[in-house]
Amino acid sequence: MRALSLIQRFGAFALVLAISACNRSTTAGAKPTVALVVKTLNNQFFIDMEAGAKAAADSLGIELLVQAPEREIDVERQMQIVENLIQRKVSVLLLVPNGSREIVPAVVKANAARIPVVAVDTRIDAAALTAAGGVVASFIGSDNEDGGRMAGAFLVERLAGTGKIAVLEGVPGHETADARLRGFRTALGRAPGMQIVASQPANMERDQAFNVTQNMLQANPGITALFACNDVMALGAIEAIAAAGKAKAISVVGFDAQDDARKAIAEQRMSATIAQNPREMGRIAVITAHRLMQGQAVASEQPVAISLVK
Amino acid sequence: MIARTTLRRMARGREAGTLLGLVLLCVALWIATPFFATTENLANVAEQSAIVGVIAIGMTCVILTGGIDLSVGSLVALSGIVIGVSLQRGIPLVISVTLGLLAGVAAGTLNGIMITLGKLPPFIATLGMMSVARGAALMLSDGRPISDFPAGLRMIATGVIAGIPAPVLLMLALYAFTWFMLTRTVPGRYFYAIGGNEEATALSGIDVRFWKTAVYAISGLSAGLCSVLLVARLNSAQPVAGIGYELDAIAAVVIGGTSLLGGTGSVIGTLIGALIMSVLRNGLNLLGVSSYLQQVAIGAVIIIAVLIDMALRRRVQRSPR
Numbered sequence: 001m002r003a004l005s006l007i008q009r010f011g012a013f014a015l016v017l018a019i020s021a022c023n024r025s026t027t028a029g030a031k032p033t034v035a036l037v038v039k040t041l042n043n044q045f046f047i048d049m050e051a052g053a054k055a056a057a058d059s060l061g062i063e064l065l066v067q068a069p070e071r072e073i074d075v076e077r078q079m080q081i082v083e084n085l086i087q088r089k090v091s092v093l094l095l096v097p098n099g100s101r102e103i104v105p106a107v108v109k110a111n112a113a114r115i116p117v118v119a120v121d122t123r124i125d126a127a128a129l130t131a132a133g134g135v136v137a138s139f140i141g142s143d144n145e146d147g148g149r150m151a152g153a154f155l156v157e158r159l160a161g162t163g164k165i166a167v168l169e170g171v172p173g174h175e176t177a178d179a180r181l182r183g184f185r186t187a188l189g190r191a192p193g194m195q196i197v198a199s200q201p202a203n204m205e206r207d208q209a210f211n212v213t214q215n216m217l218q219a220n221p222g223i224t225a226l227f228a229c230n231d232v233m234a235l236g237a238i239e240a241i242a243a244a245g246k247a248k249a250i251s252v253v254g255f256d257a258q259d260d261a262r263k264a265i266a267e268q269r270m271s272a273t274i275a276q277n278p279r280e281m282g283r284i285a286v287i288t289a290h291r292l293m294q295g296q297a298v299a300s301e302q303p304v305a306i307s308l309v310k
Numbered sequence: 311m312i313a314r315t316t317l318r319r320m321a322r323g324r325e326a327g328t329l330l331g332l333v334l335l336c337v338a339l340w341i342a343t344p345f346f347a348t349t350e351n352l353a354n355v356a357e358q359s360a361i362v363g364v365i366a367i368g369m370t371c372v373i374l375t376g377g378i379d380l381s382v383g384s385l386v387a388l389s390g391i392v393i394g395v396s397l398q399r400g401i402p403l404v405i406s407v408t409l410g411l412l413a414g415v416a417a418g419t420l421n422g423i424m425i426t427l428g429k430l431p432p433f434i435a436t437l438g439m440m441s442v443a444r445g446a447a448l449m450l451s452d453g454r455p456i457s458d459f460p461a462g463l464r465m466i467a468t469g470v471i472a473g474i475p476a477p478v479l480l481m482l483a484l485y486a487f488t489w490f491m492l493t494r495t496v497p498g499r500y501f502y503a504i505g506g507n508e509e510a511t512a513l514s515g516i517d518v519r520f521w522k523t524a525v526y527a528i529s530g531l532s533a534g535l536c537s538v539l540l541v542a543r544l545n546s547a548q549p550v551a552g553i554g555y556e557l558d559a560i561a562a563v564v565i566g567g568t569s570l571l572g573g574t575g576s577v578i579g580t581l582i583g584a585l586i587m588s589v590l591r592n593g594l595n596l597l598g599v600s601s602y603l604q605q606v607a608i609g610a611v612i613i614i615a616v617l618i619d620m621a622l623r624r625r626v627q628r629s630p631r
Binding site (some may be wrong): 032041064065067068069070071073074079083084087088089100101102104105172173201218273 | 343345348351352357361452453454455457458467468523540543544545546548550552553554591592595596598600601602605
């Protein structure tokens with residue numbers, strides 16, 4: 001009876017052995033290994049980043065490990081992944097932090113193991129990092145604040161300087177969305193006729209954006225434009241706006257230039273979005289890793305071009 | 311009586327089986343990658359298992375009584391936010407942490423009252439609490455994470471005593487205590503009895519309502535303790551922390567051989583279950599397995615563990631009483 005249960009258990013771990021056998025051939029090589037840890041791999045943005053990084057790694061003869069937690073909000077699981085990759089003794093760690101402050105202890109651990117850390121897309125909180133004695137070799141990413149300014153300037157022009165604006169914020173405390181918001185507010189600040197009448201977080205999620213937008217439309221019937229800190233929320237918002245029969249009256253601007261958003265702009269359901277270039281971020285990140293491995297200097301800030309899509 | 315001894319022996323046999331599973335997994339990884347069997351990595355894995363390990367202690371007690379607690383992930387967030395908000399208001403560290411733990415205990419007690427006095431199924435009561443506690447955490451924190459905790463709290467995550475990381479020591483101490491409570495004290499035996507046959511336990515004069523409420527309070531407390539570890543580890547309390555932890559905790563309990571129907575299982579099995587999950591995740595990271603395949607592998611291990619559990623139970627039922 002017990003013997004049988006042992007056999008069953010062997011089954012479970014034969015699975016692990018099989019998986020490891022599959023991977024052994026790829027990890028056993030003497031190629032230098034670079035790790036790219038992104039926020040999650042169920043978002044097209046990071047899948048594009050992975051593609052750009054992989055293409056660069058292949059051409060440079062670098063072995064690239066790409067890992068991510070299941071959920072974008074899971075800071076702790078991302079920390080575990082980073083800790084595990086430090087144990088894996090990767091040569092360089094390319095990191096898109098889920099929490100700009102929370103990831104700091106893991107960065108310090110990588111520093112202690114002499115693994116250079118490169119922040120991609122999202123910054124690591126400079127004050128928290130300095131306080132903990134950590135360093136980042138480089139930051140590669142869009143200037144999100146500039147993107148927010150672009151979105152704001154576009155709306156100021158489109159509405160000829162006067163309008164009631166609603167804003168869908170991202171996950172509170174997340175650096176990228178906060179930067180977009182800062183830039184957007186700066187641009188509106190230059191146009192006294194532009195007034196933000198509602199600003200609420202919808203956590204970068206489509207269904208939350210739908211509900212929040214419905215509520216904002218109820219409370220402020222005069223809204224003439226909406227800015228969402230990402231396209232996913234903008235797409236939720238245009239549905240809510242269409243359901244309220246106000247599609248013609250409200251200009252919606254998103255951020256990220258996802259395929260769905262580009263399609264909505266082509267169909268004139270949405271006004272504009274800000275295009276980032278995750279593929280380029282991935283490419284530059286791997287090239288930076290390559291330079292670091294060869295002991296070459298890298299720039300501490302490497303901006304990746306952004307553009308307005310309308 | 312004979313049936314009971316058989317059951318106990320089965321539970322013990324199952325623990326041995328789970329332990330063997332862990333050993334086999336470690337051997338497989340030791341062969342597959344040179345990075346696994348280093349002292350540093352093993353300490354790393356043990357430390358990583360502490361978060362789910364601690365929360366799974368309370369879950370084991372709940373599941374032993376035949377219940378379930380889906381609210382623990384949200385309670386982790388609520389406790390953490392209570393600690394953070396208290397510290398922001400200038401309340402001393404020890405009192406803030408106590409308040410955080412009390413928040414967990416209070417929510418857990420409320421779960422227990424809804425289940426015993428309100429006669430709600432545990433699944434429903436704790437599902438409701440899952441949402442209530444998450445909302446409360448978001449309200450208290452205004453949706454924003456709270457950062458920068460005192461060094462004293464950070465020590466819980468970063469401290470090393472006699473070469474062992476502090477979170478691991480804390481986890482092991484809690485497991486030792488719970489093992490003693492479950493196997494050597496009257497309340498512990500009540501939990502098994504309630505899970506085995508609630509009616510018979512009530513008829514024998516035991517205050518089932520009280521002890522069932524207590525078990526959810528214990529679960530709330532273990533969520534609070536988990537939250538202290540998490541806050542110390544991230545130097546941040548987050549209203550969105552702990553999402554999905556209830557499922558990780560249930561998985562650790564189930565892999566550890568505790569029956570979801572209650573009455574059989576052990577907290578030592580849960581510890582091994584939590585370690586299996588951490589070792590598996592660590593190993594898959596070390597091997598550079600794709601994140602998608604990792605989810606498949608972890609799910610497969612949970613399913614196989616439950617299959618074994620069910621196969622064993624059928625044999626127990628068939629064996630003569």
